[in-house]
Amino acid sequence: MLLTIDMGNSNIEIGIIDNNEVILSERIATDLGKTASEYAVLIHSIFEIRNVDVSAIEGGIISSVVPPLTNEIREAVKKVTGITPLNVEPGIKTGVRIRIDDPKTLGADLLVGAVAAVNLYGAPAIIIDMGTATTVTVVDKNGDFIGGVVMPGVALSLNALSAGTSKLPKINLTAPKKVVCTTTEECMSAGMVYGQASMLDGLIEKMEKELGYSCKVIATGGLARLIIPYCERDITLDNNLMLEGLKIIYDKNRS
Numbered sequence: 602m603l604l605t606i607d608m609g610n611s612n613i614e615i616g617i618i619d620n621n622e623v624i625l626s627e628r629i630a631t632d633l634g635k636t637a638s639e640y641a642v643l644i645h646s647i648f649e650i651r652n653v654d655v656s657a658i659e660g661g662i663i664s665s666v667v668p669p670l671t672n673e674i675r676e677a678v679k680k681v682t683g684i685t686p687l688n689v690e691p692g693i694k695t696g697v698r699i700r701i702d703d704p705k706t707l708g709a710d711l712l713v714g715a716v717a718a719v720n721l722y723g724a725p726a727i728i729i730d731m732g733t734a735t736t737v738t739v740v741d742k743n744g745d746f747i748g749g750v751v752m753p754g755v756a757l758s759l760n761a762l763s764a765g766t767s768k769l770p771k772i773n774l775t776a777p778k779k780v781v782c783t784t785t786e787e788c789m790s791a792g793m794v795y796g797q798a799s800m801l802d803g804l805i806e807k808m809e810k811e812l813g814y815s816c817k818v819i820a821t822g823g824l825a826r827l828i829i830p831y832c833e834r835d836i837t838l839d840n841n842l843m844l845e846g847l848k849i850i851y852d853k854n855r856s
Contacts, residue, residue: 602653604661604682605847607710608674610733611756612823615644616844617653623841625651628823633669640677648681661686662851664709664843687851689713694853696720698745707746710843711738714821715746717846722817722837727805729829729836730843731822733757735797737804742814750804755824759793776827798831805834 602624605616610631617625627647629640648655661678663686665671671688678686687693689709695716699707710730715738718726724744730736731754738749753761755774763771769789776794777787809815820829821842829838839845 602657602659603848603851604658604678604684604686605844605851606661606663606665606674606678606686607713607843607847608663608665608667608670609710610667612732613674614843615647616841616847617658618844618848621848623844625653626841626844627651631667631670633667635670635673637673637676637680640674641680644677645681655682658682658684660684660851660855662689662847663687664689664713664847666708666710687854689847689850693850695850696853697740698743700741700745700747708736711736711749712746713843713846713850714738715740715846716849717839717842718817718819719744720849721839721842721845722819725812725814725816727808727816727818728842729801729818729820729822729825731755731820731825731828735822737801737808739808739812739816741812749808755793755797755828759789762789774824774827776831794828794831797828798833801828801836802833 602617602619607614612628613631615627629643661684691705697715714728718728724740725742726740728738733754734751735754736751739747741747763769772786772789777791780791780795782788782791818836820836820838829836
C-alpha cells in the first residue's frame with residue numbers, strides 16, 4: 602500500500618492506494634500551528650477509524666504548497682509508519698517537461714495534476730483544480746506543461762464578498778434552481794455557482810483558441826463537484842486526480 606498526501610492551503614488530503622485503487626481518502630484542516638506529533642496523532646486516528654494496517658504501508662509521497670509544514674508532515678508520517686515519504690520537489694522524475702519561464706516556481710500540486718492528466722487521460726489536456734485558489738493549467742499536444750491561470754477559489758471569493766460588503770451575509774453555498782434569483786442568498790449562490798461555471802467555460806474556449814486545437818478537460822478539488830455540473834463544456838470530474846498523480850510519480854522514482 603502507498604500513502605499519498607496532498608497538502609493544500611486549506612486542507613490536507615490523505616490517501617491510501619492499494620493495487621492502483623484509492624481505498625482511502627480523508628481530509629484534515631491545514632494548520633500552521635500544529636506540530637509533527639499533533640499531525641501524527643491525526644493521521645494515526647484516521648488509520649484506526651478506517652482499519653488501515655499500518656504495517657502494510659510500503660511507501661509514501663507528499664505534494665505540498667505549504668513549505669512551513671512540509672517537514673512537519675513528513676516527520677508525522679515517519680512517526681506513524683516508520684517511512685520517510687518522498688517529496689514532490691525540483692529534480693523529481695515526472696515524465697512531464699515543464700515549459701514555463703522558471704520551472705522551479707511551479708507549484709507541486711499543478712505538476713502532480715498534470716502528470717495524472719497526461720497518464721490517465723492523455724495530452725493535450727486542461728486541468729482545473731478548485732481549492733483555496735482555482736487553477737486552470739494546460740498540457741499541450743506534446744505532453745509539455747506550458748502554463749495556465751490562477752484566480753481566487755470559490756470559497757475565498759464568497760468570503761471576500763461577505764467581508765467586503767455591509768449587507769451581504771455569509772451563506773452556505775448551494776446551487777439555486779435558476780440563474781435569475783429573487784433573494785439575496787440565492788443571488789449570491791447563483792453568482793458563485795453559475796458565474797464560476799461560465800468563467801471556466803470561457804477560459805477553456807479561450808485557451809483552446811490560443812492553442813489552435815481542442816483538449817480533454819479534467820477537474821478536481823473540493824468544490825469542483827458543485828461547480829462542474831453547471832459548465833456547458835464536457836468536463837471529466839476526477840476527485841482522486843491528485844492522489845493518482847502522486848502514485849504515478851512515486852512509481853517513476855522507485856529505485
